[in-house]
Amino acid sequence: MDSKTVSKVDVPYEHWDRFFSPVACVVMITTVDTEGRINAASFATCVRVNHEPTCIAFTVEKNKDTYHNVLATQEFVVNIPSFDRAILEKVRIVGVRFARGVNELEKAGLTAIPARVVKPPRIEECKSHFECKVEWVKEWLNRLMVVGRVVAASANEDCVDKDGYAVLEKLRPAHYCGKAFKTKLKDGALFVAAYETMEVDMIYQGPEVEQT
Ligand SMILES: Cc1cc2nc3c(=O)[nH]c(=O)nc-3n(C[C@H](O)[C@H](O)[C@H](O)COP(=O)(O)O)c2cc1C
Numbered sequence: 689m690d691s692k693t694v695s696k697v698d699v700p701y702e703h704w705d706r707f708f709s710p711v712a713c714v715v716m717i718t719t720v721d722t723e724g725r726i727n728a729a730s731f732a733t734c735v736r737v738n739h740e741p742t743c744i745a746f747t748v749e750k751n752k753d754t755y756h757n758v759l760a761t762q763e764f765v766v767n768i769p770s771f772d773r774a775i776l777e778k779v780r781i782v783g784v785r786f787a788r789g790v791n792e793l794e795k796a797g798l799t800a801i802p803a804r805v806v807k808p809p810r811i812e813e814c815k816s817h818f819e820c821k822v823e824w825v826k827e828w829l830n831r832l833m834v835v836g837r838v839v840a841a842s843a844n845e846d847c848v849d850k851d852g853y854a855v856l857e858k859l860r861p862a863h864y865c866g867k868a869f870k871t872k873l874k875d876g877a878l879f880v881a882a883y884e885t886m887e888v889d890m891i892y893q894g895p896e897v898e899q900t
Contacts, residue, residue: 694812698804699841703852704742707841708818710882711736713861716782717746718765718793718800718808719757726800726809727753728792730783732864734766742838744818747831753788755832762822763806764836767814770860771881775813780877804840815859816843856883 699707712735718728734746744766748754758764769775781796793800793811800809803819810817820836827833847858865878890897 694844696801696810696817696842697845697848699816699843699848699852703848704818704838704841705736705739706852707816707843707848707854708736708742708744708838709854709856709859710861710863712863713768713882714779714864714879715746716767716769716779716798716811716814717754718767718811719754719763720761720808721753721757721789722760724807725789726791726793727757728782728796728798728811729754730779732866737835742818742841743823743835744820744838745833745835747828747833750827750830750832756788757808758822758832758834759825761807763808764820764822764834765803765806765808765810766818766820766836767811768816768818768859768861769811769814771862771879771883772860776862776879778813804842806839810842815847816854817841856885859883 715731715734716728717731720726731746737743737745769779778796778798782792786792799812801812803810806819818838819840821839823835823837825832825834847855849855861882862879863882865880869878
């Protein structure tokens with residue numbers, strides 16, 4: 689894994705929206721409890737939901753450590769791993785239901801580095817990081833829907849261009865396929881690469897196009 693020697697650069701405010709790409713991806717979210725103990729969990733439900741201010745949403749099952757920590761501290765960091773077997777194996781370890789108080793980063797052999805603004809750490813081995821403060825939450829079914837406002841963003845320096853656009857072939861983000869395939873979770877979990885791009889032209893010529 690290309691960690692430890694990687695230098696992270698801050699992504700300025702005006703580029704946060706364009707840099708969260710694709711709009712949804714598999715992530716590891718770090719939080720701390722009221723005593724500052726680190727927690728990490730994997731999420732497939734993470735989506736960028738507003739442009740200005742840049743806001744990111746996810747849902748977490750009630751009574752998970754992330755649920756308690758987000759409600760108690762109002763902060764979290766979204767860390768985006770790449771589509772590489774070594775880090776996705778760690779995404780799976782971080783997704784194991786460890787007992788409350790266990791630091792999943794230690795279990796997975798991942799490195800906590802300080803965040804730029806918030807208390808939860810960044811995960812060094814991830815390529816980009818969005819530090820968030822809770823904007824609103826909603827309890828729903830057995831879940832908590834969390835929307836966070838980005839307060840700092842950073843990335844490996846080769847993953848962001850000078851205009852703040854994502855260098856997708858370096859970031860190489862992934863989606864989690866969930867239960868859509870007949871894999872048994874204990875054996876294999878399926879991920880799909882999310883960085884093949886295709887620019888699609890506007891072929892509709894109606895007057896509404898001007899407004900969008
Ligand atoms: C790839 C992957 C995606 C996951 N996505 C979610 C999710 O979107 N929401 C959720 O509540 N749990 C999700 N999980 C399960 C949590 O990561 C898992 O329940 C974890 O134990 C919660 O940790 P916590 O108690 O430390 O918060 C996912 C797990 C994996 C491996």
